[in-house]
Amino acid sequence: MRYCVFAGLLAVFCLLSAPVAAREVRTVVIDAGHGGYDLGMRVEESREKDIALLMAKKLQRAIEASGRFGYLDREVDHYMSIEERRSRANERDPDLFVSLHLSGTEDINIYVAWFEKKDAELSLSEYYDIEARQRRHHHESGALARAVAASLREAFAVNVYVIEMALPLLKSVGAPAIMVEMPSEGIEYGREGGKLVSALLKGIRQYEQD
Numbered sequence: 001m002r003y004c005v006f007a008g009l010l011a012v013f014c015l016l017s018a019p020v021a022a023r024e025v026r027t028v029v030i031d032a033g034h035g036g037y038d039l040g041m042r043v044e045e046s047r048e049k050d051i052a053l054l055m056a057k058k059l060q061r062a063i064e065a066s067g068r069f070g071y072l073d074r075e076v077d078h079y080m081s082i083e084e085r086r087s088r089a090n091e092r093d094p095d096l097f098v099s100l101h102l103s104g105t106e107d108i109n110i111y112v113a114w115f116e117k118k119d120a121e122l123s124l125s126e127y128y129d130i131e132a133r134q135r136r137h138h139h140e141s142g143a144l145a146r147a148v149a150a151s152l153r154e155a156f157a158v159n160v161y162v163i164e165m166a167l168p169l170l171k172s173v174g175a176p177a178i179m180v181e182m183p184s185e186g187i188e189y190g191r192e193g194g195k196l197v198s199a200l201l202k203g204i205r206q207y208e209q210d
């Protein structure tokens with residue numbers, strides 16, 4: 001009995017004193033939007049597919065430098081279907097999934113999946129449907145989106161919106177997942193891409209601590 005009380009007090013003490021990260025992000029899958037004949041939008045002389053890949057590689061390097069594992073779902077310029085992206089992501093069993101696109105404006109949009117039906121309205125097979133793997137991580141995706149949005153707002157004087165949308169790729173990823181539409185105006189990616197990547201990583205760190 002005495003031991004139990006002591007152990008209990010020790011546990012409380014440890015909880016109060018140890019700076020334990022609330023979540024641990026070890027593995028991140030990064031999806032570089034578009035590719036191959038799917039060019040995405042045109043931004044002056046550049047194309048969205050190339051900027052997405054450039055930024056995905058920068059983010060991967062930053063994630064690796066922070067002691068985590070970062071995987072790209074495409075490393076070169078080729079077309080990938082949503083199903084391929086989904087299976088690449090899910091086979092890594094990541095702690096986070098981040099998809100990169102451009103917004104078409106100077107604003108930043110961060111998407112999380114949206115589901116028409118509430119969990120309680122689903123049959124078991126619907127709940128475990130591969131098309132809806134995101135369901136179990138939906139709350140975490142929202143937390144990730146808010147942390148990344150706060151970090152991006154701090155770094156860039158632009159509007160950052162968090163939007164729920166029924167995007168097939170996000171809905172089928174079995175991990176906390178966001179799609180970040182980066183600004184397509186008012187930023188020069190060769191020069192300022194690093195700043196954006198730092199802000200994304202800071203948001204991920206904040207998500208771990210929240």
Ligand SMILES: [Zn+2]
Nearest residue numbers: 033040101102
């Ligand atoms: Zn896009």
